[in-house]
Amino acid sequence: MANNGIGDRVVDNGFESLHEHADGEHELEQNDKKLKEEEVSVERVFQHKVVPSWRNQLTLRAFAVSLALSILFSFIVMKLNLTTGIIPSLNVSAGLLGFFFLKTWTKFLEKSGMLRQPFTRQENTVIQTCVVASSGIAFSGGFGSYLFGMSKRVADQTSESSDFKNPKLGWMIAFLFVVSFLGLFSVVPLRKIMIIDFKLTYPSGTATAHLINSFHTPQGAKLAKKQVKVLGKFFSFSFLWGFFQWFYTATDQCGFQAFPSLGLKAYHNKFYFDFSATYIGVGMICPYIINISVLLGGILSWGLMWPLIENKEGDWYPKDLGDGSLHGIQGYRVFISIGMILGDGLYNFFKVIIHTFFGLYTHVRDKRRENVLPVDDQDSSLSLKLSYDDQRRIELFLKDQIPTWFAIGGYVAIAAISVSTLPHIFPQLKWYYILVIYLTAPTLAFCNAYGCGLTDWSLASTYGNIAIFTIGAWAGSSHGGVLAGLAACGVMMNIVSTASDLSQDFKTGYLTLASPRSMFVSQIIGTTMGCVVSPCVFWIFYNAFPDLGTVTSEYPAPYALVFRNIAILGVEGFKTLPKNCLLLCYVLFGSAILINLIKDLLGKRGRFIPVPMAMAIPFYIGPYFAIDMCVGSLILFVWEKINKAKADAFGPAVASGLICGDGIWTLPASILALAGIKPPICMKFLSRATNERVDAFLGS
Template sequence: MAKNRSTIDREVDNGFDSIDHAVSDEEHNKISYNGSTSMNKLRLKEEEISVERVFQHLLVPSWKNQLTVRAFVVSFFLSVLFSFIVMKLNLTTGIIPSLNVSAGLLGFFFVKTWTKFLEKSNILKQPFTRQENTVIQTCVVASSGIAFSGGFGSYLFGMSEHIARSSSDTSDFKDPKLGWIIAFLFVVSFLGLLSIVPLRKIMIIDFKLTYPSGTATAHLINSFHTPQGAKLAKKQVKELGKFFSLSFLWGFFQWFYTATDSCGFQAFPSLGLKAYQNRFYFDFSAIYIGVGMICPYIINISVLIGGILSWGLMWPLIENKEGHWYKKGLGQSSLLGIQGYRVFIAIAMILGDGLYNFCKVLSHTFFGLYKQYRTKQRENVLPVADQDSSSPPSQLSYDDQRRTQVFVKDQIPTWVAIGGYITIAAISTATLPHIFHQLKWYYILVIYLIAPTLAFCNAYGSGLTDWSLASTYGKLAIFTIGAWAGASHGGVLASLAACGVMMNIVSTASDLMQDFKTGYLTLASPRAMFVSQVIGTSMGCVISPCVFWIFYKAFPDLGTTGSEYPAPYAIVYRNMAILGVEGFSHLPKNCLLLCYILFGAAIVINLIKDLLGKRGRFIPLPMAMAIPFYLGPYFAIDMCVGSLILFVWEKVNKVKADAYGPAVASGLICGDGIWSLPASILALAGVKPPICMKFLSRATNDRVDVFLGN
């Protein structure tokens, strides 16, 4: 248990250390002192760090009682909220922080408030438990996760005619329609859950994989349900609500000044007009300040470095080559001009980083499996990780014994998982070619044959490193199916659809195993967790397309470079598909050479980062650096402002910063994110902002004055 705590993200330590000290003096006096002094000390230490002894007087509800109506009602409304947040981030920068803390905190607050009211009215039938809290968190994350894996900001929107025109390739496209999107998600989103269920005991109990995010969430939920944790959670929710209101009202205020795309505070040249022309400016976005407060410092610095390297150095130098490297007068959006360098160099860095981490996580996976196999051969039993292999099973800690007992109690029959996978795979293989006629049934069959292996690799790698490589496996499908299909047989659309199938399988598999880890540490039934995940995924298959449809209909310029919602990854994924089908023939001059250089640089930077060990944490991340290459560095400045706020706060009062920082950040993200809903409704109703706030240079202003004077 002590070793597990050392691997938890900083979010776990947000003032929730009360668990470790929640055992009363009376309970300490009950400890038996028979045996040696060292054994007594060991038992005393176990008592001090034990979580389950704090809850040992509470009965664990049956798996059916953990699945309450109120839990799913709260989950539904939170799913809508978080789907808007994830969708807005998807369609703007593509950087999505972990929202597990917010989901757990808000789920606790709403149900706790409701049960308090019922308790005072003497009509409370079932108390609120940490198991029910875990069910809510699982359902919300599963639902809002579809907003990411559904590809609304990447492969799915990349199929549209608008993105096809931006890529100068209109031969193959499929515009979004609510009906086929929902049908597509329903036939591909459940296979990942079924493919990994039979391996839950091996991954969680036998291999004892850490799953840092799942572990962090579990400790957070356990903390909420202690008296000290409940008090702190109440204060955190108060802070979240305060900054939610400020962020929402700030979004409402800004709306009045945005009559067109080039108006408003997001067009404020805060660093000067020349810097603004190269997309260096602070756009007063509360959501990215909040994201910056949640993301690690190195992510924010990496994004800023990438913006400076690209928009501060590379693009101005390449623009000077206009007429030599590419034709004049092509404009800023043509892939045969400067835009081609921006898109394909970003793709090269993303692929280099993805390939390195794919090989790294895969090697960790196989090495970990090899060690487990060798240990099993040597001892003829599977060991428990983080424990001396010479220790017999009887010396497991009280917490591990209790959790293992509950985890293996409610089994999910293997035949249900295997039968379900085969059934849904058969339905999917028959259905998908009717949605995408370019995606042949034998492409789908091959994907479903290898998907369980890749889902296991992603889930195992996520347990070791906390990295989900779902998008990397999706890119692998793009290039494989694209090359197989070819340009003459709709390879672009087939490869994007195959990317969606693969991404959904491997993403939901790792998410489910993270949730199983959370449930294991909170004594939530695996059966309840699985049902919650299925219900959450079903919600997401309907909620996420509807949320995307609101954005799609409300903002006609969705996916346009320079607009409020540029959807940068849509054009990136589209051009990856074109690259996989057609090769490099259509790239501008020297673009391929620069792609090779940046591709290699991404691998070398990652290698140096790993070789330096702890000192490598100061090396920037190539994946984060690549994002502003296409989009610009403006959001990086916002994120760095968020980092600066948190840094100063930690210097002034680290305890308060650790306790309330994530709540403040979540409030900023949620408020600005949910403002997207009324903004979309106003746009659909044809209500336009009344004011345009613009900034002009002195020379331009003089010309305007002369024009108006005439």
């Protein structure tokens, strides 16, 4: 409208030739703009392809592939959950493998003349959504945190061991079915506000959508085929490497994971390369700063702090308590890491909340300014602003509405069922505690979904920790406050986690023209799969590895102990801490806040500042996995220097193959353990002096 207005004023002044020249320039500008838009437009590439109805996007073949991939990814997430708790985004792997399996399926049917419905990017989006929703339950289900933290195995390592609830397949599945769907219904009425009105970016959802869109172009399909081949090669290598390593692990502290690659003294302080294909792959996916942060945290704790505190044995804490007692060195390891985790979590919580409210204020203010304009001008200016892609996407995103009454009714119905059934699973969790959570949860779910859209950071664990403190303190130690707090954490985490996940998927669906209804239904089906698959996978681990959750185990489940001790702190206060531990907790808590503040104040240069949450992870379990992750980073860094284009194209596929192969090896390894079949060889490394004593003993 501005150009037309200027043209009119020029004509009125008599400069007709200038007006014609301006018109010509304006037409050229419009043509250039149109050509540029066509060059970058995604939807013009697909404009001749019919978008299937939302029902046709939901196919049996898509859910069959989703189920197979859900089992695979649940094993991967469970292994990561029970080892270090670092879980990278697996959306790329899910999208890539979903594309490969269904493309192979449809090509076979096409050759045999039996193909009725072609494979579309919308169907690919449904698979990715379903798989991520299902494997996401392996994280939000708390198998490596609050849920396993209720068990006697973890309780025996704490000061409060009388209050426990051992895992059973029946109640775990029932619990997940009751709490895992509420977050989906809470965010559905806000989908238009989040995606269209506020135009939130949701970086992970956007990246996944671009990936799926590229797969379904001719060039993208060729690249995807090559990526799958690379993934398959490294999957096979990783699986076979896991199988080879198994032969040397007859007992604990045996095998390649006990290789003192940096020396025996370093090995004693958990500094060694353990030949884990999983964490090399994780290191290739995670940003460099995360890997460096984990290594720095390991050096700070196991290289400096713990050796210094061990010198205070007999002064700060009693001698001969054993490595597992929380009244000894283990107490410092656990509680100081908790201090750092809480400092980082609370800083990011308030940061995202401030971002959320500031963003809401900005959107409301801009909306009011827009409403001042005349209606005709507003409509025409909006049509000029919207590209072809946006018009097409908005049209289809608003086409298949999910009624608000359905979302609200579903939330109320599930909440009512939950309030009446959860106290039967956890008698310590009273019905009025649950009611309070469900009254506040929609607001917190919105905050998490909105914050995730701005920052790509889901704070589900932080919201869960808030629930632990509030409900645990409310219940008190005499009324099972520890279990009540952990159960409340599970309820809250599932709601806010699934809310942000669904919002990410709505963004992916918006950019691939997948219907919101198909996204919602696939999320429901994926969550249903996860509520059954994830507990079964955890049950295999729980029964196959009797030392699961202990410090010396291959699967120490570090966050289970952390979450339980957070619950104990919330109920009992700080009286259980060893001498000077509280002071060190305060120092690390404040340091985490200060580091984050400096990181944000430095802006772009802040990317070189370490991340406190990542630094806190090795405080308890050691930095051995950080060595693996840094090796993965180094491989990717060198590869990028040699050939950046190839590294960008195939790096995620190599990483996914390493993670998937090693992750799926845990299934046969668990089956062998359940069958009582033990590896035939123990490979151990001894110092020269110890070896001489062993030789002398055996010789005698």
